Amino acid sequence: MSELQALLTPDGLELLDGLGPIESTAEVARAVSRLRAAGHSPDLVSAVVGQAHLRTKATAKFGAFAARMLFTRAGLEQATRLGVAVRHAQRMRRAGITSVADLGCGIGGDALAFAGAGLDVLAVDADEVTAAIAAYNLAPFGPVDGEGTGAVVRHSTAEEADLSTSGAVWMDPARRTSGHSETRRVSADDYSPSLDWAFDLAARVPTGIKLGPAHDRDALPDDAEAQWVSADGSVVELVVWTGALARSGVRRAALVMRGDKSHELTAGADAEDASTRELGAFLHEPDGAVIRARLIGDVARSLDAGMLDPRIAYLTSDAAVTSPFVQTFRVRETMAANPKAISAVLKSEGIGTLEIKKRGVDIDPAAFRKKLTLRGDRSATLILARIGDQRRAILADRVPPAA
Template sequence: MDVAELRHLLTPEGLRLLDDLPPYDSQGDVLRMVAGLRAQGHSPGLVAAVLTQARLRRRARAKFGEFADRMLFTEAGLEQATRLSVAAVHAGRFQGAGVRWVADLGCGIGADALAIAALGLDVTAVERDEVTAAIASFNLAPWGNARVEQGTAEEAALDGVGAVWLDPARRDASRRLDDPADWSPSLDFAFGLAEHRPIGVKLGPGIDRDLLPADAETQWVSVDREVVEVVVWTGALARPGVRRAALVIGDHGSAELTAAADAEDVDPGPLGTYLHEPDGSVIRARLIGDLARSLGATTVHPQIAYLTGDAPAESPFARSFRILAELPLDERALRRELAARRIGTVEIKKRGVDIDPAQFRKRLAPKGPESATLVLTRVGGRRVALLTERV
């Protein structure tokens, strides 16, 4: 979004038209809608602006639910914005630590600042991009305890601020930035703030662990089985004795596995009746050993994040599969087994083997009314295919 588009949108006519539009349908006749709006006398620029926002609002419902229908977005801002369910957890961390004023440096469209303000905390949201700062101002307008400033994180005034939240921008207009020194603000700047006040820093879940401070709490977060972020907490925002945490949010609510350090591994054991797939947050937090011990399970291989045992995992931190057959990882043998069982729908998972699941499924040519999950992995020193069904 550019300034001209924003000016079209932030008018009484633009906002009224946006709210009056029917729900955006990507399969609908967009050209006919454009023609209809133009026939009503709306300018081309305004029509383009409101239809873009209608499309973004529809996408944003996955992150913001019904709140998306009263917010404005940019493409990049929506992509990087924290899901509202996760932002609420972040906000609760500040509230629980007794913080009364939070600076959100690099606030984007204002998702985290919104959740913080909703808990009654004062929040100063700083955003360097002019358009994005205006969008954040709109989204935070209902909260009198929230203020948006256009500027850089490095130049923000922090006198009196109790804690800082940062979500460094990890891409520019055209590409993802791999070097943390190029992020805005840089990772060194973000962690440097921890010398003076508590901070929370949101990062991508695949960040190099060597970049994470050893004396902070690091929390990996997954939503609906997808790892969405890692957050580094310092000072009063970090929990005593916790250095590793895996937070799982889903239909069950939320659950968390915590530890003072990476968990000690468990020894591999023989295949049991069930295969357990740990949540990605547990894997990234290196808490698989603690999870295995809580389930009475072992690993299938020292370097592979699958567990096995004789009982299903009644845990939000793992999914279980009943093992129907252990087969050699051989295409001909697998084709015969699938045909004998009349399995036509095959979900393929793999760890520890160099196989393209989509191509492998195509070569298996499954046919029939039944379904199953095929897990390609290693057990001990063997490459195996485990025919399983979800529990």
């Protein structure tokens, strides 16, 4: 808190804005030495240099906006990417929402998008420092001279927030565990406020609840829309939408965002898997959001493709296809998944650069790579997968996605 107090002064903010981007640890050390030599206090130097470094990191999520924002390390890690937050705000507007309470606003990533879309925002966070940072970040959208509407930040728990003037709620419950992954199942006990409280509120008020993408699907409300979102190849969130924010007839959705383009697949329920078939000329890896939403079968049928194995999320076809929902590989050769057989093929193909992917096999790609002979100036992808009761290796080339 002392560092934040030192920073949130005219002199502190002026010093920060004049420091410019700081990327490396060496640049951090040089900046600290320079500012300390100029007579600035240790607290101020630590705060200013730390914020300059975080602003540089935040550019990946917030673009040019990062240059005027403040962050905490945890807040930046957990914050919604601005492009994804804009999609949340667009949904609010399409549903006719004019005011929203952001409960657990963090540093204000989603609240910024809501305010930027013209919504009145009540942003709430239980952590005093985080709430102060959110207030700074949302200041350009605050009431003028203390009057009118706009973005207002309160230091409060979600449960104590006054929702009487809010037409909808957005929640990003804090995860009690450090970070979240695409593979670990996340349960109700991992969140604060409790998901029982959150889901109860969502049953009464139009709500969007941001959860870890690996959240237990069986614990989701039956009458809500569950939307998995991937951004540039990574599944970044699961959002549970209720009330007017849930689309009619949609219970499962996969939103795939790449750069400034987005594509979405929706359904009223989990899709039935496609039938299996022998490996063809092409192998297709569904986007992680499609896999999480269990819409692989719908994608397979749209591509006239089949499942490589009923337990493995790989598709195959004989015809070249382009789809935003899969990454396609042109098959070169298949072989037994043992280093000796694979190395022989790599040598004959002159492969020196190899991407290794795996699914359904207990293999550590990094350790496996050390067993392979890589020589040459060509590159390829090696896909290790269980097909039936056999472990197979598929040497393939990525097919560039459609423009």
